[in-house]
Amino acid sequence: MSSDSSDDDRPLARPNGHGSASKSALDRSASKNVTNGLVNGDKMDIDSPSTNGNKRKSRSSISQPNYEEGSDSDDAQPLAKRKKPNTEVEDSDSDDEPINKSRANKHSAKQAALPTLESSDDDAPLGAKLAKKKAVVNRNGKESKPKKAVKDESDDEKPLAKSAVKRQSTGAPSTKRKSNGVKKEDSDSDAPISKRSKAAPAKKGKSAATSSKDIKKDKSKEVTEEPEDEYEWWNEPKREDDSIKWETLEHNGVLFAPEYEPLPKHVKLIYDGKPVTLGVEAEEVALFWVAMMTGGGIQHTKDPVFRSNFFEDFSEYVKKYGATDAQGNKVDIKSLDKCNFDKMFEYWFEKTERTKNKNLPKAEKEAAKKRKEELEAPYTHCLWNGRKEKVGNFRVEPPGLFRGRGDHPLKGKVKKRVLPEQVTINIGKEAKIPEPPKGHKWKHVQHDQKATWLAMWQENINGNYKYVMLAASSAIKGQSDYKKFEKARELKKYVDKIRKDYTKDLVSEQMADRQRATAMYLIDHLALRAGNEKDTEKEAETVGCCSLKYEHITLEPPNKVTFDFLGKDSIRYFETCEVTPRVFKNLKLFKKPPKTVGDNIFDRLTTSQLNKHLNSYMPGLTAKVFRTYNASYTMARLLNNLENDPRSRGSIQEKIKLYNDCNREVAILCNHKRAVNASHDQQMQKLGDRIKGLKYQKWRTKQMILAIEPTQKKKKGASWFELDDDLDEAWIMDHQEFLLEQEKTRITKKFEKENEKLETNKEKPMPEKELKERLKAVKELDAKFKKENKTKKVEPEGKGPTVEKYMKAIERLDERVKVLETQAEDRDGNKEVALSTSKINYIDPRLTVVFSKKFDIPIERLLNKTLREKFQWAISLLKDVDDWTF
Structure with missing residues (x-):
């Protein structure tokens, strides 16, 4: 976009540069039905999909990778109220968790295709529209059906963290303390939250997440049991004054790190x-x-x-x-x-x-897990306006060594143990103040209804404040996200005027105005962060647009600019961009002597001044809103372009890859990069071995066809029955070893599990000779492999083997190979890009929901469980909406 023509509200495409990141992130979830070896040990059932259903296991005896991958936690960290910590929470790389195939098909069948993302320019908040629609429906007496009462006789005995009752606020909370549902005469306010009795849930419409199959009926009692109701804050009328965040607040404080246990005397x-x-x-x-x-x-x-x-x-x-x-x-x-x-x-x-x-037995592991859950139960939830809400980070960070990000000057310093005397508690006036650990007291107890944090303390490394906040899936966080994305949508009404004005100011005679206009150009077109001044003695020297220094940009006539600096979280921003001649001339002017290394490029501009100027266009507009707007707008445009892409009519995995490709472009625009994972090559090798395993299984199936009907070799051609080029004899021998070890592990684990069950039922366990008898199957499989390797022939497997059945099995294997190859390409392309950051913080989640519905993809494949909980408002708002666009 030239500086003289700024009527297009699209951000410029990311310039080609030295530091452009690689392609898209792998969906870590390959189908759990896929294995590399034989079916059911030594026999192939050709009437069923060609899989033994076993998970791949790593072996200690041979150099084969473990094909099972663990999932990463993607829990969002809280936003600080004053000194704001990093809010760009990295999610798990496994954003596209697999779901059961039958579930996926059932979900897909229910999805209704939507029109294009740009089919409407209606900017009215959906919450207000749906609330109005709901009110009309209720007045007409249609579609609104009362629910049967839920009978729960044991609810009083359940801790808050496990209660099946979900309270719902219905508009502005009452100032009277009725929200906890406890009668005054039977008050149990002295009891911890996890032990208090629960009130009956408020009547409300059926939750969007509730299906008819979730409702179980007890015919003897005629009681309808339903899942927890979600608090649908998005359907409530908007409050005029939302500065008061809560009327009542109860919680049990924070969970401190366990005390240090000294080493034995002989360990020194x-x-x-x-x-x-x-x-x-x-x-x-x-x-x-x-x-x-x-x-x-x-x-x-x-x-x-x-x-x-x-x-x-x-x-x-x-x-x-x-x-x-x-x-x-x-x-x-x-x-x-x-x-x-x-x-x-x-x-x-x-x-x-x-x-x-x-190496603990299963029973001991479960007991340890139960003890951990019991310890955490009082802290996992709070009562917020009488509703049970999940708390995000209720644990106080344990002492340790500070690692920092990038080249932090304080890395290696000791993070001291946080004591109750450092912790300030925020709680309702009428609530019982949590008991601090014995022998300690809180630093302070306050009742700030405008604050959304529950506890706060100051850490000793940088002197920053740490806050205990509600979880990302809570109503207060959901409302914050909703407002953020609505603010970004609102910007499109003003963006043309803003761009027109800063383009005009690029030639202003006032140097301050010219610097501000140039900074706005860079923030708008390159999605740079605004940047703030930092104490470099205590923090890593990271910068943003307004704090760029002389050495951070290099000019190359006629209009190329190379940026090289450390951005947020010490992520290097290294890009060569083409800018308009006017912007290039300004940057050259801003670097003119006597400026030298260490001097600011924009020495007459601060972030506060820039945001104040932006606020004059639109209330609440800051440089950060531009970043959210450009990220979401870019994603919307890219997803729209998929409508005419032939690949969008392919398999679900191919569609997911297309979505990830769009997500990757946004991540590159926002400079969401990451170092290549140390285990990336190993993970790619695992995936490659899985693909080879399926090809080997396909080759064996073809050999079975020859065993049944040798004339097929002439019909299909000899080359059709040959091994793939990437399957050499050495790999096959290793793979057969893997299959033998896998089968041995499967039999042994099944035997141990059956014995555990017998012991639990106080029955006599099976003797070891039973295991030895079962393991004979492994020896038989070994003998079969040796015979196949010698004769190059494979005996038919399965009941009633026919060529037709084997051909269908080969088709299924081909499909699974294609899925894994798509995943491998996706993963390798995404090794240097963090998709989750933009998905969590910058891309409006409603775009993902629209894409899911339009292309008939289960939302579980695009948003993992944590993100579905975080963005439940987006999923629910678009459940019955077909014309939403960013």
Whole structure:
């Protein structure tokens, strides 16, 4: 877009540059029905899909990858009220979790196709429209059916975290304290929230997420049981004054990190070859270092800044709390290089919860899980205006070593243990104040109804404030997201005028106006963050548009600009862009001597001044809104373009890849990059082996066809029955070993599980000889493989084998290979791009819902469970809407 023609409200396409990120992120979820080997051990049932249904397992004896992948947590972190921490929460890479095939088909059949994303320019909030429609329906007496009462005799015994009752606010809450549903004469306000009795749920319409199949009927009692009702705040009338966030608020405070347990006396730090006894506090800090000696922490232990900062703090703890040798003499620890933590590491690693739980029996694991849930239960939920709401980060961060992001100057410093005396509690006036741990007291208790946090404290590294907030799926967070995206939609009414004005100001005689116009151009066209001043002694030196310095841009005539700086979270922004001649001339002017390295490019502009100017166009408009607008608008435009793409009529996996491709372009626009995962190559190899396994299975099936009807070789051609080029003899031998090990593991686990069940029922377990008898099947399979390798012939498997059945099995295998190859391409293309950040924070979730409906894709394949809960408002608002557009 030229500076003289700015009537188009589309952002410029991302310029080609040195740092453009690679393609799209893999849907980590390959179909769980896909395996690489035989069907049902040594027999193939050709009447059913060609899969044994077993999950791939890694082997210790051979170098085969584990084909099962774990899922990453994608829980959103809270926004701070004052000093705002990073709100761009990275989600799991597994954004497209697989669902059962039958569920997917059933869901797809119910989806109604929508018209194009730009079929309407109606900007009215959907919540208001649907609420109005609902009110009309209720007045007409149609479609609104009362629900039967839910009988729950045991609800009083259930903790808040597990109650089946969901309270719903119906408009402005009453100022009287009735929201917790407890009668005054029977008040249990002294009891913890998790033990209090529950009120009967309010009557309301059926939840959008509720299906008829979810309703179970007890014929003997004639009671209808229904899932928890969601609080549909989006259907309520908009309050004129929303500064008051709550009328009543009850919670149980925060969960502190467990106390430190000292090491046994025989486990000591070795300093300069001699054992040293550390004071308990110093020993705990030493364990912080030990915890970094494995996994991703190892790289930090080699970092000079990290080592220096750690040893500086560790030395202070040693001086304060002591270190003595075997004779009780004081030891002066002067060098980290002379410290040997190996003995401490061996003990710590052996006693780590992860290591202990790995080999625990199932019953003990479940017992440990239950103890953990019971410990957390009082803190997981609060009562917000009488509604049970999930709390996001109720745990106080444990002490440890600060890692920071990028080249942070304080990495390696000790994060001290947070004590109750540092914590401020925010709670309702009439609510019972949570009890602090024994022997402690809270720093302060307040009743700020305009604050959305429950607890707050200040950490010791940067002096930042940490807040306990409601979960991302809560009503208050949902309302915040809704307002943010509606504000971005509103910007399209003003964007033409804004662009016209800043284009005019690019040639202003006032230098301040010219700098502001140039900054707005860069923010609008390149989706740069505005940037703020930082204390570089305590924080990494990251910058945004307004804080760009002389050395961060390089000019190349006639109009190319190379940006090279560290952005938010120390992510490098390295791009070469083409700008308009006027912008290029301005940047050259802003770098004119006597400016030099370290000087600001925009020395007459601050972020506050820029946002104040933007606010004059539209209330609440800031530079960040431009970023959200451009990201969502770009996504809407790209998704619209898919309408004429032939691939959009392909398989669900192909459609998901198209969606991820669009998401990737937005992520690149917003510079949402990430370092290539250290395990990326290994993961790609696993995926490649899965594909090869299916090809090998397909080859075996073709050989069975030849065994039944040799004349097929002439009909199909000899080449059709040959091995794929990427399946060599060495790989086949390894794969057969894998299949044998997999079958052995399956049989052994099934045997152990059956024995556990027998022991639970107090029955006599099966003897080991039964297991040996079952394992004979593995030996038979081994013999079959050896015979096949020698004769190059495969005996037919399955009941009633026919060529037709085998051909259908090959077709199914071809489909599964295609799905995995699409996933592999998606993953490899996305190795350097973080899709989740833009999906969580910048792309209006309603665009994803529209895409899901239009292209008949289950929403579960586009948004994982956490995001579906976070954006339930978007899913519900568009349930019956066919004409929404960003």
